[in-house]
Amino acid sequence: MAEDKKYMTINMGPQHPATHGVLRVVLELDGEIIVKATPYIGYLHRGVEKLAEARTYLQALTLTDRLDYTNGLSNNLAYCLACEKLLDIEVPKRGQYLRVLLAELQRIAAHLIWIGTHALDIGAMTLLFYAFRERETILDIVEHVTGARLTPSFIRVGGLASDVPPEFGSMVRAFVKDFPRRVDEYETLLTENIIWRKRTRNVAPLSKEDAISYGVTGPVLRASGVYYDVRKAHPYSSYEDFDFEIPMGEKGDVYDRYDVRMKEMRQSNHIVSQAIGRLPSGPVNADAPAFVPPPKDAVEHDMAALIRHFKLMEEGFAPPPGEAYGAVESPKGELGFYLVSDGTSKPFRFRIRPPSFLNLGAVPRMIEGQMVADVIAAIGSVDIVLGEIDR
Amino acid sequence: MTATGRTIKRLTDAFGPSLSVEEAGVVVGKERLREVLLFLRDDKDLGFSMLTDLFAVDCYGREPRFEVVYLLNSLKLKERLTVKIRVGDGEHAPTVSDLWRAADWLEREAFDMYGLYFDNHPDLRRILMVEDFDGYPLRKDFPTEGYGFDRPFLVRLDADEGASKKTDQ
Numbered sequence: 345m346a347e348d349k350k351y352m353t354i355n356m357g358p359q360h361p362a363t364h365g366v367l368r369v370v371l372e373l374d375g376e377i378i379v380k381a382t383p384y385i386g387y388l389h390r391g392v393e394k395l396a397e398a399r400t401y402l403q404a405l406t407l408t409d410r411l412d413y414t415n416g417l418s419n420n421l422a423y424c425l426a427c428e429k430l431l432d433i434e435v436p437k438r439g440q441y442l443r444v445l446l447a448e449l450q451r452i453a454a455h456l457i458w459i460g461t462h463a464l465d466i467g468a469m470t471l472l473f474y475a476f477r478e479r480e481t482i483l484d485i486v487e488h489v490t491g492a493r494l495t496p497s498f499i500r501v502g503g504l505a506s507d508v509p510p511e512f513g514s515m516v517r518a519f520v521k522d523f524p525r526r527v528d529e530y531e532t533l534l535t536e537n538i539i540w541r542k543r544t545r546n547v548a549p550l551s552k553e554d555a556i557s558y559g560v561t562g563p564v565l566r567a568s569g570v571y572y573d574v575r576k577a578h579p580y581s582s583y584e585d586f587d588f589e590i591p592m593g594e595k596g597d598v599y600d601r602y603d604v605r606m607k608e609m610r611q612s613n614h615i616v617s618q619a620i621g622r623l624p625s626g627p628v629n630a631d632a633p634a635f636v637p638p639p640k641d642a643v644e645h646d647m648a649a650l651i652r653h654f655k656l657m658e659e660g661f662a663p664p665p666g667e668a669y670g671a672v673e674s675p676k677g678e679l680g681f682y683l684v685s686d687g688t689s690k691p692f693r694f695r696i697r698p699p700s701f702l703n704l705g706a707v708p709r710m711i712e713g714q715m716v717a718d719v720i721a722a723i724g725s726v727d728i729v730l731g732e733i734d735r
Numbered sequence: 736m737t738a739t740g741r742t743i744k745r746l747t748d749a750f751g752p753s754l755s756v757e758e759a760g761v762v763v764g765k766e767r768l769r770e771v772l773l774f775l776r777d778d779k780d781l782g783f784s785m786l787t788d789l790f791a792v793d794c795y796g797r798e799p800r801f802e803v804v805y806l807l808n809s810l811k812l813k814e815r816l817t818v819k820i821r822v823g824d825g826e827h828a829p830t831v832s833d834l835w836r837a838a839d840w841l842e843r844e845a846f847d848m849y850g851l852y853f854d855n856h857p858d859l860r861r862i863l864m865v866e867d868f869d870g871y872p873l874r875k876d877f878p879t880e881g882y883g884f885d886r887p888f889l890v891r892l893d894a895d896e897g898a899s900k901k902t903d904q
Contacts, residue, residue: 385862385863386861386862386863386864386865389863389864391872391879393848393873394872394873394877394879395879397879398879554836556784556785556810557835557836557837558835558836558837559785559786559787559788559835559836559837559841570810571810572785572810577810577813578813578815666758666759667758667759667760667817669806669815669817671787678787680787680788680806682788682790682804682806684792692792693792693793695788695790695792695804697787697788697806701840702837702840702841705836705837705839705840706836709836734863735863
């Protein structure tokens, strides 16, 4: 690189439709080629970790919905797993299966947003409408069960906020039956599409070694050919009971990431159908009265339950001093919560391990030496959510 | 954390008294941190090749004040291991950003939130807060609502008048 060479500096974002939020990237260009890319983040910083340290464990749960806002239920689950490790309680099988079921539905919904917006960024507009149509079906199910579309706070410490309504089974079955055909539909639009292939093949590749060094997780890591999925490596919530495969890529380019996620949606659908097929009966909440609030109808009739309810809502519970790390495979990658308890009812340290943060860290490595038009493809393929990066 | 006794034993065999095993993980002196992490990363049998997370904890009121926690992940053994160092207020920690590129941003975040300095970090500046932000928000002595919260938020309507006066603070 000659010393006297002058590069053009271009600012992209923070208000840019293809950065999926408020992300700013400063690009140094040599003609059309990117020499250096520097992301600037923090525009959506709300101080979630600090806020959670001032709240009880139950209150902090609601903050987790707002991290990766396409994926509320998985965030709840990761946080609850960490809390349950601190408290040393186990959720009954029905609760665990329902958690898996909801988390996988949410994964499909999150991937549908990704494919819709990612294809739109690259120029294939039709897919957005197709993907959001199915996403709406999932959100209807989520809303029917949890009462909210995006911020469910439904998975609670020790189980779920309540059991699912009786229509849940038929709604999920109808979706599961229909969905593989829909994925085929998306694939007819993209997989063999020559424009799509030209825009994604060999674009923004990430090598195996780099992916591991950058701490990349999730579909991006697997597209680079590293076999790591939290659901298989560190099974939680009875994932070991289900039969599913981990789709892998080879080159780690934008196309491989697309391919991995498309296959993942089919696998998630497969997990959902297994979970609904052999959903055990029984309670959904752990038998731990000190941490789990009593059911609503008991509160209305039983004085002791009412007192317990108020005590838990007002004071919260105080886990014994200790530290715990709970992680799930969120649609973006490994989402973890590291909680440090000092024996009071508020977390002493509430650390979020955000997958998008580390995945974004690898984006400059992917796009350096690539064409400037491919930045959008690269950012879209990593599937970042700024709510999670900035916290 | 979920590291088996075997991993811990290998570690204590190699480093002996310079590390102590606690319930939450392995605590090492910050002088030997890089050595221990390099051993964990490059050892053929262990292979803790991934740095899952790096963050600080402010143990306010205790000495030394800060803990830096390194969460390692072995793709080979399917194990996690927590390694910690303890640093006092104003002390510097060694960087591991040359061992794992992931540590680059994570150390910047720890610096941003706690004011911890990492020696030899290539680009240690704030990452989430604005560059001219005053204070380190995740420290326990930083108020949750921030500073200046109870003062009225002045809106400048007249640009000329406002430009000469500093309205915040």
